[in-house]
Amino acid sequence: MANIAVKKDREVKIPDSSMSDIAFLLLLFFMVSTVFVQEKKFWVERDRWPIAESIERIPRNHTSTVYVMRDETILIDDIPTRIESHDDVFVSTTLIRKKADDPELVVCFRTDRDTKYGAMSDVMRQLQIAQTLVVAFESQQPFK
DSSP: OOOOOOOOOOOOOOOTTHHHHHHHHHHHHHHHOOOOOOOOOOOOOOGGGOOSOOOOOOOOGEEEEEEEEEEEEEEEEEEEEEEETTTTHHHHHHHHHHHHOOTTTTEEEEEEEOOOOOHHHHHHHHHHTTTOOOEEEOOOOOOO
């Protein structure tokens, strides 16, 4: 009978010759199966402004008009002030006083078409500070 020698210590070897092929195939699979999301626009095109479906008239006896012009001048009931001035608390203090005089105050917020959003955002923040939470955003009727 033949003597067959059996090794007691087995060497375990993982074949790594095709490891780079597998890595490139996985990379290719993930590149092909990934869905790319298009970048969203956070602005409205000039020719696609929203149009109001209905026009509602607000009674003018409980209103205060805040108008933001394109040069960032703020008119509160036709009294001008600027955002850059040190009187930017003038907006909130004026509206706090008006709200104390008339608790049913509705602030009508108007802007010019070319006003920067930063100026409008500053004024809306001042409206929040003054706790004037009933705000009507007004616009002009489009020309036909």
